[in-house]
Amino acid sequence: MKTRSVSNQATLLKTSSRDRRGTRPSKEPAVVAKAPAYTDPSACQYCGAFFTKKTWRRDHRITHALLTTAEWAKCPACRQKRSGTAYGRIFVRGAFEAAAASALRRRIVNVGRRAEHTQPEHRVISVQRAEQGLEVLTTSQNLAHRIVHELKKAFGGRASYRWSAADGYLEATWRK
Ligand SMILES: [Zn+2]
Numbered sequence: 001m002k003t004r005s006v007s008n009q010a011t012l013l014k015t016s017s018r019d020r021r022g023t024r025p026s027k028e029p030a031v032v033a034k035a036p037a038y039t040d041p042s043a044c045q046y047c048g049a050f051f052t053k054k055t056w057r058r059d060h061r062i063t064h065a066l067l068t069t070a071e072w073a074k075c076p077a078c079r080q081k082r083s084g085t086a087y088g089r090i091f092v093r094g095a096f097e098a099a100a101a102s103a104l105r106r107r108i109v110n111v112g113r114r115a116e117h118t119q120p121e122h123r124v125i126s127v128q129r130a131e132q133g134l135e136v137l138t139t140s141q142n143l144a145h146r147i148v149h150e151l152k153k154a155f156g157g158r159a160s161y162r163w164s165a166a167d168g169y170l171e172a173t174w175r176k
Pocket of ligand 1: 044047048049076077078079
């Protein structure tokens, strides 16, 4: 009797953990879901990011032993960078930009670096001078949003967003 109840419990636990696993992919952002299946563990041969437990990270301590077990691959961020596909675009506009362009640039690059450190798939691809200010490209909508959030926090200003479903862009405009 006792043995039976223990075994039932074990079965329940197993089932519930399998169920949770099964629902996870649909909750992942589109960028991750579209990426090819990677072997766990994998290492990106272009940027050194390390893939394990469904996540690409750069703050992993990479050891010889780790690399021996890993399969070389190209991480999602490097795939995007290579093909020139970006998922976030920010326009920085307004009179403030003309006066404080370098401070704005510094802020943007810093936010990008911080994001990239913990999640290599989130990174700033470029910060360029555009007709009416700066144009920033990022590898994720999430990072574009985070950068705008930090600009608002540091400098104030207003933000607006536009979603382009055709090419999967989140276009943000920050102005002050
Ligand atoms: Zn990479």
